[in-house]
Amino acid sequence: MSERFPFGLPTGWFQVGYSHELEVGQVVPLRYFASDLVMFRTSDGVAHVLDAHCPHLGAHLGHGGRIEDDKLVCPFHAWEFRGDGTCDTIPYATKKPRNCDLSHWTVAELNGLIMCWYDRNGAAPHWELPTVEEYASEDWTDYRTRRWVVKTCNQELAENQVDSAHFHxxxxxxxxxxxxxxxHEHMLHSTSTTGMTTPSGVVKGLIDVHTYGFGFTTTRFTGLVETMLVSSATPIDTDHTELWFAFSVRKIGKGITGGVGKAFMMEIQRQLEQDIPVWENKVYLNRPVLCDGDGPIGVFRTWARQFYPELDQRAAK
Ligand code: FES
Ligand SMILES: [Fe+2]
Structure with missing residues (x-):
């Protein structure tokens, strides 16, 4: 539980990597969900995430671990683990001890993202992530990606989209x-108008945001050009979150698209870098004093409660 926020870690799907950044045979250490993790890809193309610390004497398998015959080999005494975490071989033992397996995490890979399911009580996923049509479409550019670590929690980051007044x-x-x-259940569909100032005046646009829990959001902007942001926010611990942004633009001619894509990314980045000092220094108010010009913050907060186990819901009231 955080000292700063009345929330623990939320349930849901969260990004732990980009598909193109994890090659077959690659082993990567991760730190998310207040846990040390190791991620690797086997020759069948499947990405696996396991607890990082070897049950033998505790070595971190993400630091010096290697893949041999599709098994993750500990750098310390060469115990071997399969993708599902079971201990396959101990090269110098005649009998395998009990409890020699590693916990494995549920992984889904789609839309170019590697996603991990987190539930504090260990419950299995109870919803699936959607496929993003624009991803891999010939009509849309490849992702341009950026990421940030922010000293705040998922709740605060997600509330940003419904906080209308701050945009101005x-x-x-x-x-x-x-x-x-x-x-609607684990989903929140938000629409918002927007006004971009250009040399020829203010151009009105529309923002269409589909949120699936705290860990997967698509944001589509129409107006000047069609642009899309696929984003995730992954808890590192209760007070730190990693933000993943992947931008794509509908192609409208090579040079123009490249320019628009860059400008779009720079604008979102500019806004985010204005948000960060606010997020990192604000407090979370259980009972904020809202006014009639504020956005649907109450709707958002009621929806968000479903992602915290019982105790935290009570504390957040
Ligand atoms: S610590 Fe991993 S094999 Fe010994
Ligand atoms: Fe913002």
Whole structure:
């Protein structure tokens, strides 16, 4: 539990990597969900995530571990683990001891992202992630990616999208957007108007945001050009979160698309870097004093409670 926020780690799917960054045979140490983890890809193309510390004497398998015959070999005494975490071989033992397996995490790989399911009580996934049509479409550019580590929790990051007034006062949008949010089970669909200032005046646009828990969001912008942001926010621990942004633009001619893609990314990045000092220094108020010009913050907070186990829900009230 955090000292700063009345939340523990939320349940859901969260990004732990990009597909193109994990080759067959590659072993990567990770730190998410307040846990040390190791990720690797076997020759069948499947990405695996296991607890990182070897049950033998505790070596971190992500630091010096290697893949041999599709098994993860510990650098310390060469115990071998399969992708599902079971201990396959201890090269110098005649009998395998009990409890020699590693815990494995549920992984899904789609839309160019490697996603991991987290539930504090160990429950299996109870929803699936959608396929993003634009990904791998000939009509859309490949992702441009960026990531940040922010000293705050998922709840605060996600609330940003429904906080209409800050888009004008913090980010300088031409007017306060009109935002509405519709929750449906683990999904939240938000739409918002936007006003981009260009040399020929303010161009109105629309932002269409589909959120699936705290760990997967698609944001589609229309107006000047069609652009899309696929994003995730992965808890490192209760007070630190990694933000993953992947940008794509509908192709409209080579040079133009490249320029638009870059400008779009720079704009989102500019806004995020305005948000970060606010997020890192603010407090979370259980009972904020809201006014009628604020966005659907109450709708968002009610929806968000489902991702915390019982105790945290009570504390957050
Ligand atoms: S610590 Fe891993 S094999 Fe000994
Ligand atoms: Fe913001």
């Amino acid at each position: 006062y913090l980010h300088g949008s031409a007017f306060i957007p009109e935002c509405s949010s519709k929750p």
